[in-house]
Amino acid sequence: DIQMTQSPSSLSASVGDRVTITCQASQDISNYLNWYQQKPGKAPKLLIYDASNLETGVPSRFSGSGSGTDFTFTISSLQPEDIATYYCQQYDNLSITFGQGTRLEIK
């Protein structure tokens, strides 16, 4: 099975900061990597699919990049409503795994 290592596990930043989260796959997954946002008590919400494609309706301050084994998720200017836990998710050969999650807090 492909393992996803997401870091950091938690992050504290100020409004307006640039925030970066990384996800590393245990083997090459091409660009089969998605990013979700989950707010407390809510279902996850898809933000980025196929490593770098912004889901319809998602603000442009969110972006993703990478391919192969190393991926990055960025919030260009952190807003108060971005407080949430973020997960990466990979798909490969009929198997789906999520990263451990990154809890984002406002400093």
Added chain:
Amino acid sequence: QVQLQESGPGLVKPSETLSLTCAVSGYSISSGYYWGWIRQPPGKGLEWIGSIYHSGSTYYNPSLKSRVTISVDTSKNQFSLKLSSVTAADTAVYYCAREYSSSVDYFDYWGQGTLVTVSS
């Protein structure tokens, strides 16, 4: 607008079978897409359980495969999860979701989730 709604018992006894149903509205399951189940133990991360195509083709998380059955009822526009021989470790919020599966694979619509507690 696609909507999904999980339903089923909120309390299951150890060693018994957990059964949940996901009712889909705003989209016909027969039209395509995979449909998946994902769970989240309290305070922990997300775990994919398995997925089913409208034709009935399934694929499961290898770590749960021996205990999981996912089925679809296109006449009722719903799909279901059965997880056998449950233990306290199966206590979680269970989500159903629509899964876009092509050259890329992601979950674009989710239910609100339902908490299932395994306890005697």
